[in-house]
Amino acid sequence: MTSRFEPVNGTVRPLRLAGESWSGDSSHTFEVMSPFDGSQVGIVPSCSPGDVDRAVQSAREGLRRGLVQHERVAVLERAARALEDHREEFARIIARESAKPIRTARVEVERAVSTLGFSAAEARRLTGETIPLEAAPSGIGKIGFTMRVPIGVVGAIAPFNFPLNLVVHKVGPAIAAGCPVVLKPASQTPFSSIALSELLIDDCGLPADFLHVVTGSGGTVGNAIVDHPDVALVTFTGSPDVGWGIRARAPRKRVGLELGNNAPVIIEPSGDWRTAATKIRLAGFSHAGQSCISTQRIFVHTSIADEFIDTLVEQVNSLAVGDPMDEATEVSSLISAAETDRVVAWIDEARSAGARVVCGGVVGDQGVLAPTVLVDVDPSMKVCSQELFGPVVAVARYDDVDEALRLANDSAFGLQAAIFTADLSTALTAVRTLDFGGVLVNEVPTWRADHQPYGGVRDSGNTREGPAYTIREMTELKMVVIGD
Numbered sequence: 001m002t003s004r005f006e007p008v009n010g011t012v013r014p015l016r017l018a019g020e021s022w023s024g025d026s027s028h029t030f031e032v033m034s035p036f037d038g039s040q041v042g043i044v045p046s047c048s049p050g051d052v053d054r055a056v057q058s059a060r061e062g063l064r065r066g067l068v069q070h071e072r073v074a075v076l077e078r079a080a081r082a083l084e085d086h087r088e089e090f091a092r093i094i095a096r097e098s099a100k101p102i103r104t105a106r107v108e109v110e111r112a113v114s115t116l117g118f119s120a121a122e123a124r125r126l127t128g129e130t131i132p133l134e135a136a137p138s139g140i141g142k143i144g145f146t147m148r149v150p151i152g153v154v155g156a157i158a159p160f161n162f163p164l165n166l167v168v169h170k171v172g173p174a175i176a177a178g179c180p181v182v183l184k185p186a187s188q189t190p191f192s193s194i195a196l197s198e199l200l201i202d203d204c205g206l207p208a209d210f211l212h213v214v215t216g217s218g219g220t221v222g223n224a225i226v227d228h229p230d231v232a233l234v235t236f237t238g239s240p241d242v243g244w245g246i247r248a249r250a251p252r253k254r255v256g257l258e259l260g261n262n263a264p265v266i267i268e269p270s271g272d273w274r275t276a277a278t279k280i281r282l283a284g285f286s287h288a289g290q291s292c293i294s295t296q297r298i299f300v301h302t303s304i305a306d307e308f309i310d311t312l313v314e315q316v317n318s319l320a321v322g323d324p325m326d327e328a329t330e331v332s333s334l335i336s337a338a339e340t341d342r343v344v345a346w347i348d349e350a351r352s353a354g355a356r357v358v359c360g361g362v363v364g365d366q367g368v369l370a371p372t373v374l375v376d377v378d379p380s381m382k383v384c385s386q387e388l389f390g391p392v393v394a395v396a397r398y399d400d401v402d403e404a405l406r407l408a409n410d411s412a413f414g415l416q417a418a419i420f421t422a423d424l425s426t427a428l429t430a431v432r433t434l435d436f437g438g439v440l441v442n443e444v445p446t447w448r449a450d451h452q453p454y455g456g457v458r459d460s461g462n463t464r465e466g467p468a469y470t471i472r473e474m475t476e477l478k479m480v481v482i483g484d
């Protein structure tokens, strides 16, 4: 049975815009199709800049009225419990709209529950600090302290690859900070956001003017959010070109960017390379490699390379490929046929330039690209130098760890990197040398906790995600001085 949260084939999913149910003009809607089999998942309104303006004006009303701190905590704690209660429905929505295998989709929902919990905790402890004004002669007799106040209306633009948890990473801290949100989900994955907004508003007591989902294209709805003078902060997760374009387009706004990567891992001979190969089985291929920290570039020491590659191939060949709704499936379709074609073209380019395809490299009969391992790659190949975002890992051999560290750093991206080594001094050298937002030792670069500071340097972004860090971005410090 389809729950009230799930999209219905052939039906326009209404939005809650400015407190009212709105389905748009039927000529201004678009269909969302399953990336796996092309069947229709549902239909959503194609919003206009005018709709964005209505949403922002309503959000401003919410901001003016405010949401007191204990209400923010209560809403977020209720939301964590309610999402847990509805986890299976939300997992099905994610799997249907994004082709994320249902098992992986369930993990995303669990993570979103925890992100809501951490956001509630941050709402509870949101506080300023006392400033010792009497530390300067001019401050004698004065008392000073800071308060953290909401920055204003938040414009949130989200990607397709974690359609629930990455949205919660924006909406949760915004509620904790007391900021109303105008949210644009990716056009391929609007239903997780719509369901989340209904859960928050209908079941958890979030005032309707605190969250507005506006569906539509990036060029229309995304730009209207970025350009709107009453949006104080834009939080964007997605591709580097779009992200840096938004940064340039809104120079006077606070803009938080979480962008792409081509995550490297170095496998030293002293490291537990069998564990590394076992972990890369999912770290390189979960959600068909469509994660910003999917393990992509593998640098393995020459002395263990052949054994490591054999183990890795054995692991990768054991992945179950197919229908995302099938309980057994671990790898399903990429987000579109065009993306599959792009990744296949990059594999072919690497093959022509001398790389060997030791498994995968072909599109199977269900249209799913087989998990692929490329070996003897060169840094100039696209599969190494660009963000691959597909079910492919690229393996290169090295002789000296300094060379491996240099190759790992040789990237425009800098989100997370990793090394497997049993040698403490090598581990510490890697921690010091790897120029990334996160460095992991004896763990894959794909691992993260939802409450850690998460984000990149260079082309990978300019901010840190995690409720404790996002809430700082979404608040302003207000200085209060009380004279004698």
Ligand code: NAP
Pocket: 157, 158, 159, 160, 161, 162, 166, 184, 185, 186, 187, 188, 216, 217, 218, 219, 221, 222, 223, 226, 237, 238, 239, 240, 242, 243, 245, 246, 258, 259, 260, 261, 291, 292, 387, 389, 415, 455, 460, 461
């Ligand atoms: P994308 O194409 O950049 O789209 C992201 C969002 O931006 C979508 O909602 C999209 O809307 C919107 N958009 C597109 N053009 C826009 C414009 N001109 N102005 C405003 N908004 C616009 O990225 P994606 O393909 O969904 O996601 C994959 C990328 O996200 C990868 O590069 C991945 O590494 C990155 N990512 C990074 C992180 C991180 O935390 N660092 C996490 C996840 C993903 P439409 O869908 O309507 O086009």
